[in-house]
Amino acid sequence: PDVALLLRNLADLLMTKADYKQALPMALRSLDIREKALGTNHLDVANSLNTLARLYQTMGDYGPALPAFQRSLDIREKALGPDHPDVAQSLNNLGLLYQSMGLFDRALPAFQRSLAILEKTLGPDHPDVAMTLSNLALLYEAKGDHDSALPALQRSLRINEKVLGPNHPDVAITLNNLADLFRSKGDATQAQPLFERALTIEEKAFGPDHPDVA
Numbered sequence: 001p002d003v004a005l006l007l008r009n010l011a012d013l014l015m016t017k018a019d020y021k022q023a024l025p026m027a028l029r030s031l032d033i034r035e036k037a038l039g040t041n042h043l044d045v046a047n048s049l050n051t052l053a054r055l056y057q058t059m060g061d062y063g064p065a066l067p068a069f070q071r072s073l074d075i076r077e078k079a080l081g082p083d084h085p086d087v088a089q090s091l092n093n094l095g096l097l098y099q100s101m102g103l104f105d106r107a108l109p110a111f112q113r114s115l116a117i118l119e120k121t122l123g124p125d126h127p128d129v130a131m132t133l134s135n136l137a138l139l140y141e142a143k144g145d146h147d148s149a150l151p152a153l154q155r156s157l158r159i160n161e162k163v164l165g166p167n168h169p170d171v172a173i174t175l176n177n178l179a180d181l182f183r184s185k186g187d188a189t190q191a192q193p194l195f196e197r198a199l200t201i202e203e204k205a206f207g208p209d210h211p212d213v214a
Contacts, residue, residue, distance in 0.1 A: 004033040004044070008051050020059050027052040046075035046086075050093065062101050069094050085128070088117035092132055095139070104143050111136040127170070130159035134174060137181070146185050153178045172201035 007030035014023035031048040038044055053068035073090035080086055095110035115132045122128055133156035140149035157174045164170055179194035 004030040004037070004048065007033070008048055011051055011055065015055055015058060020055060023055055024059075027055050041075050041078065043075065043079050046072040046079070046090075049075070050090065053093065053097070057097050057100065062097065065097055066101075069097055083117050083120060085118060085121050088114040088121070088128070088132070091117070092135060095135060099139055099142065104139060107139050108136075111139060125159050125162060127160065127163055130156040130163070130170075130174070133159070134177060138177065141181055141184065146181060149181055150178075153181060167201050167204060169201065169205050172198040172205070175201070 007026045011023040011027040011030065014020070014026070027048070031045065031052055034042065034045045034048050049068045049072040053065045053072065056062070056065035056068065069090065073087065073094060076084065076087050076090050091110045091114035095107045095114065098104070098107035098110060111132060115129065115136060118126060118129045118132055133152045137149040137152035137156065140146070140152065153174065157171065157178060160168065160171045160174055175194045175198035179191040179198065182188075182191035182194065
């Protein structure tokens with residue numbers, strides 16, 4: 001199992017370098033080792049499945065990503081119960097995949113259930129709640145439901161400012177998303193100061209020549 005952990009960690013590292021061809025056999029081998037050593041319903045198997053599914057999703061190969069995410073969720077629900085934060089993470093992952101596949105009606109309940117679990121277990125002002133609210137808002141925006149997207153993004157911003165501070169890069173990301181929403185609604189007056197504040201935060205955090213600033 002220690003070999004499986006090292007393989008999974010290496011696959012994660014290679015994913016960050018976009019070296020998917022090298023990462024895939026390591027993720028598959030990590031899963032195979034854990035299934036043989038620990039059984040098919042062990043939580044470590046769920047973690048390897050999650051890594052494998054994220055890799056497939058990043059590669060745009062949604063076919064094998066979906067059952068891997070679904071199986072990871074099933075293992076976690078059985079082992080941890082339906083209201084555990086790790087179950088919420090699996091639901092969030094599923095929601096993102098469904099959105100990438102254009103299956104908005106499946107993504108929405110996944111995000112909503114993830115949000116409810118995180119609020120219950122971690123509290124209403126946790127950064128993970130803010131992240132899920134942002135994901136939910138971006139889904140609403142993709143569906144053209146700007147009226148639902150706006151309060152979700154505004155609440156996400158409030159949480160990040162409260163917990164992380166007003167100059168954290170995650171605040172800049174939320175500001176940018178909120179500005180994009182106003183821009184898509186044709187409200188340039190609301191969008192401009194949000195874009196400008198996001199730029200100020202990014203320049204302060206990373207310097208004026210960082211790619212995120214560009």
